[in-house]
Amino acid sequence: MRSDRSASAPLGLKIAAIGGLLFLHIPILLIFLYAFTTEEKSYQFPPPGLTLQWFAVTWNRPDVWAALTLSVKVATIATAIALVLGTLCAAAVSQTRFFGRETISLLVILPIALPGIITGIALRSAFSMADIPFSFWTIVLGHATFCIVVVYNNAVARFRRVSGSLIEASMDLGADGFQTFRHIILPNIGTALLAGGMLAFALSFDEVIVTTFTGGQQSTLPIWMLEELIRPRQRPVTNVVAMVVMLVTFLPILAAYYLTRDGDQIAGAGK
């Protein structure tokens, strides 16, 4: 019997919602928890004791630093490539009409829809056929394929909002192509590019599958983690790294979300 018709949700619904949240987040909280455990061989529950020593250990491990540096480098360069190519692609598709436009749009988005393993195998066989040795740059190229998609998707949505008449108005008022890009197009798509760039960076930063296929001997951070899990040695170090990576990638994604939420107000306020 329900006599109270307040705004409160029924009990069953509340339990379901709490259950869903726990299911999603308990594993992540466990990762955080075991970053502080005193036990280094196995993940026994509850942890026998808590310590901060693994932060110091992690800090002093050169292999962590090597993997982290590599990941940052790869992500930065892949994002830079994606920003240039993705923006150009979006500009072409949204500003002009030509035969096969929709097809090209689809082809650009395809790499992110394809399973990573297909992209990985395709790139690997392409690189071996072209006799390109697997190296830092093959990883960058592999990552750039899906980073372009993220930038393109963000940019193309914003380009559609920048009406063609804005560009014509700028030209009409005496601005050539470069001035129009700098003063009108860039301020209007700037936040979209920033958001796309951040998402691309985050994607590249935790990519495993394509990296396994396109990398040589190098270990990016996620690959390093995977290897650490297989041979247990100072296990909580992995947890510490995971925690840091999560915090570092979470912030740009959150920022990207806020930037694209209402681009009209904040787009290029400065000059």
Added chain:
Amino acid sequence: MTAAVLFENVSRHFGAVKAVDAVDLEIAAGEFFAMLGPSGSGKTTCLRLMAGFEQPTGGHIEIFGETAEGVPPYRRSVNTVFQDYALFPHLSILDNVAYGLMVKGIGKDERRKAAEDALAMVKLPGYGQRRPGQLSGGQRQRVALARALVNKPKVLLLDEPLGALDLKLREQMQEELKSLQKSLGITFVFVTHDQGEALSMADRIAVFNDGKIQQLGTPEDIYKRPQTRFVADFVGSSNVLSSATCARLGVPAKAASLRPEAIAIGTSWAEQLSLPGTVTARSFLGATNRVSVDCAGEKIIVASPAAMPVPDIGAEVQLAFSRNDLHLMEEA
């Protein structure tokens, strides 16, 4: 004297579509010129050819004696007021107005001063710090006007400038545009599908249909002496009398146009022409009553002053009009 805008046999074809087809046009300096026509008639494409957003597929265009084809929009001494105003949403009103001066490299203080003067000219002083999103449609329109005029163009192009405004504001802007044009002495070329707007503002009107100019003349010419059935129909709803009706009136012609307001119901003097008919419909329009009369199978619309008595539907009436108001046309 050099024409402000000269079109010689200008065409703009998009594949098989002849948006503008062999148009000849000469707009005098200082003129307020209207291009009137239904959508798809080629008037906007003509405007875009002048602005440089389109290049002609044939013919020759001059702007104040200088060849225009091949010259990009940013090197032409014309400016455009866009239909959607196209204000830059990320810039303040002042920066919007000063944009043209900024890209020309004029100093900050000077362009700020010029932009403020331009805003004052369109009666928006002190609005400089606002954003386009904070202004009403009418205000945005004024900003678009100021943004174009601050560059001191030789020709100002206006694409359906009043289309998005409500009736009251539209009438007010019509007057303001006209007085602005007179005081600045700049050639204004504007595109509209509203014949009332064209008639009330323009010095001369070109009526467009199917990519061609149907008739070019003063508003009075266009209104009173339409040369084709299209012009008679489009510029106000003129009656077009068939050759049979013309013959009954004793006027040999293929067709003739007759303005609804030139017809009186019931009274005819000796020197007037008259036609008998039956009233089929009537409606009250405020200043006038619109009465439809069937004259031996030909439907004739009469705009009868509201002060005059209105015959009932089914009444037999005499339509009377002067021979001078009957304008003979070349084509049927």
